[in-house]
Amino acid sequence: MKIKVTTIYVDDQDKALAFYTDVLGFTKKNDFGNAGYRWLTVVPSEDPDGVELQLALNDNPPARAFQQATFEQEQPAIQFFTDDVKADCERIKARGVALRMEPIDVTGSTIAQLDDGCGNIVQITQLSW
Numbered sequence: 705m706k707i708k709v710t711t712i713y714v715d716d717q718d719k720a721l722a723f724y725t726d727v728l729g730f731t732k733k734n735d736f737g738n739a740g741y742r743w744l745t746v747v748p749s750e751d752p753d754g755v756e757l758q759l760a761l762n763d764n765p766p767a768r769a770f771q772q773a774t775f776e777q778e779q780p781a782i783q784f785f786t787d788d789v790k791a792d793c794e795r796i797k798a799r800g801v802a803l804r805m806e807p808i809d810v811t812g813s814t815i816a817q818l819d820d821g822c823g824n825i826v827q828i829t830q831l832s833w
Contacts, residue, residue: 713762714822780827789830
């Protein structure tokens, strides 16, 4: 088995698509709908056949409650790994997004956090080992 798709709930799919592509640098992979449902995924630009991130609308109460509770607890909804967290954070800030947490060294890694503007905290991690 392998992971092909993972999901993050968002409160606005168009806004999420802009954030994950224009700010974080992902590429749109799929975008189609049927009867009001929209299947929207992005992938890392450097790995177009890699794991897809579904930007799922939080239009049902359990999804919305989960997303809101996670955000209120200041828990990241998703974590991305990078080879240079500080450079990525500078690039993100240059695109007008403020960080919730500037890069900080923790055991075995350097982490930073930002708000995706769609109800989620995103963590960016650079491993030290």
